[in-house]
Amino acid sequence: MATEAEATIDPMHQFQIDSLTGSALDGSPFAFTNSAFWMLIVLTAIYAFMLGGMKRQLVPGRWQMAVEGVTGFITSMLTTNVGPEGRRYVPWVFTVFMFILFANLMGMMPFGVLTPIADYVPGVGLVAHPFTITSQFTVTGIMAIISFAIVLGVGFWKHKLHFFSLFVPANTPFLLKLLIVPIEFVSFMVRPFSLALRLFVAMIAGHILVKVFGSFIVSGLNADGAMGPMIGLLSFVFIVGVSALELLVCAIQAYVFALLTSLYINDAVNLH
Amino acid sequence: MDFASAQVIGAGLAAIGVGAAAIGVGHVFGSFLESAIRNPAAADGQQGRLFIGFAAAELLGLIAFAVAMIILYAR
Numbered sequence: 001m002a003t004e005a006e007a008t009i010d011p012m013h014q015f016q017i018d019s020l021t022g023s024a025l026d027g028s029p030f031a032f033t034n035s036a037f038w039m040l041i042v043l044t045a046i047y048a049f050m051l052g053g054m055k056r057q058l059v060p061g062r063w064q065m066a067v068e069g070v071t072g073f074i075t076s077m078l079t080t081n082v083g084p085e086g087r088r089y090v091p092w093v094f095t096v097f098m099f100i101l102f103a104n105l106m107g108m109m110p111f112g113v114l115t116p117i118a119d120y121v122p123g124v125g126l127v128a129h130p131f132t133i134t135s136q137f138t139v140t141g142i143m144a145i146i147s148f149a150i151v152l153g154v155g156f157w158k159h160k161l162h163f164f165s166l167f168v169p170a171n172t173p174f175l176l177k178l179l180i181v182p183i184e185f186v187s188f189m190v191r192p193f194s195l196a197l198r199l200f201v202a203m204i205a206g207h208i209l210v211k212v213f214g215s216f217i218v219s220g221l222n223a224d225g226a227m228g229p230m231i232g233l234l235s236f237v238f239i240v241g242v243s244a245l246e247l248l249v250c251a252i253q254a255y256v257f258a259l260l261t262s263l264y265i266n267d268a269v270n271l272h
Numbered sequence: 273m274d275f276a277s278a279q280v281i282g283a284g285l286a287a288i289g290v291g292a293a294a295i296g297v298g299h300v301f302g303s304f305l306e307s308a309i310r311n312p313a314a315a316d317g318q319q320g321r322l323f324i325g326f327a328a329a330e331l332l333g334l335i336a337f338a339v340a341m342i343i344l345y346a347r
Contacts, residue, residue, distance in 0.1 A: 201334040
């Protein structure tokens with residue numbers, strides 16, 4: 001029985017990128033993938049969310065309050081971490097926060113949301129599965145590299161070669177410097193990796209957990225005896241709890257990415 | 273021992289790190305709560321540092337998970 005379950009249920013399949021417009025072998029190196037499709041959906045959702053709140057009314061409505069809450073949250077995060085100069089970096093941090101938050105949340109959508117569309121439009125079957133864009137290291141890696149590039153650019157622009165004093169803590173004895181400078185350098189260079197890895201692994205881990213316990217429900221219902229459905233029911237209750245926890249993780253990961261980006265920008269702007 | 277069983281055992285050993293990270297994350301939030309109850313006025317100002325500590329502790333658990341996955345799906 002175990003071999004049957006292994007053959008049918010693969011928790012990693014949800015992260016597979018498929019082309020929606022045909023294979024790359026057809027001649028064009030560009031393929032419209034399910035990842036790209038979900039990026040479009042996420043961007044549309046962000047656009048709609050922002051559009052509803054950009055009315056600039058003197059007395060804001062509920063929607064405008066929600067949008068202003070997010071922008072105010074990011075602005076206050078940058079002003080507390082970077083100082084008054086932090087407001088200049090609000091566009092990037094806000095962009096990355098909104099994109100990660102919406103991508104995480106929309107990747108959490110249950111399986112069947114878009115399934116009816118697949119029946120009417122040919123070739124859209126793959127789209128029916130919600131795809132978590134942030135579960136791909138390429139996507140999170142590019143965002144981390146942009147954040148890191150901003151840090152490097154701002155640092156060298158503002159402090160020229162004095163930026164390297166970031167690796168040398170003040171008032172340390174010479175012998176200790178020999179030890180600390182390489183450590184600081186490595187911890188600086190590893191930042192984009194940790195930034196990208198944290199987000200993508202957190203997303204992958206949560207989704208695998210949900211899918212594994214989802215497969216327990218299926219095999220529990222297929223099993224003989226009274227024990228199987230009981231285990232299925234327990235797994236279902238567990239999934240409900242884990243999904244709630246995952247929604248929290250989605251928001252926390254977006255917050256942590258924005259927070260760490262602002263901290264790194266603080267290093268570049270103010271040294272330390 | 274054949275390759276497949278060694279793989280599964282290795283992945284299980286690597287997953288111990290996730291539990292260790294759980295201790296770390298629990299310690300971060302537990303210590304924060306402990307001190308926040310003693311001085312609630314200062315708690316809100318330290319939330320940024322709370323999440324920095326959380327992120328640092330969590331990262332190691334996630335790396336352990338990634339290592340477990342790499343071992344498990346290695347061919």
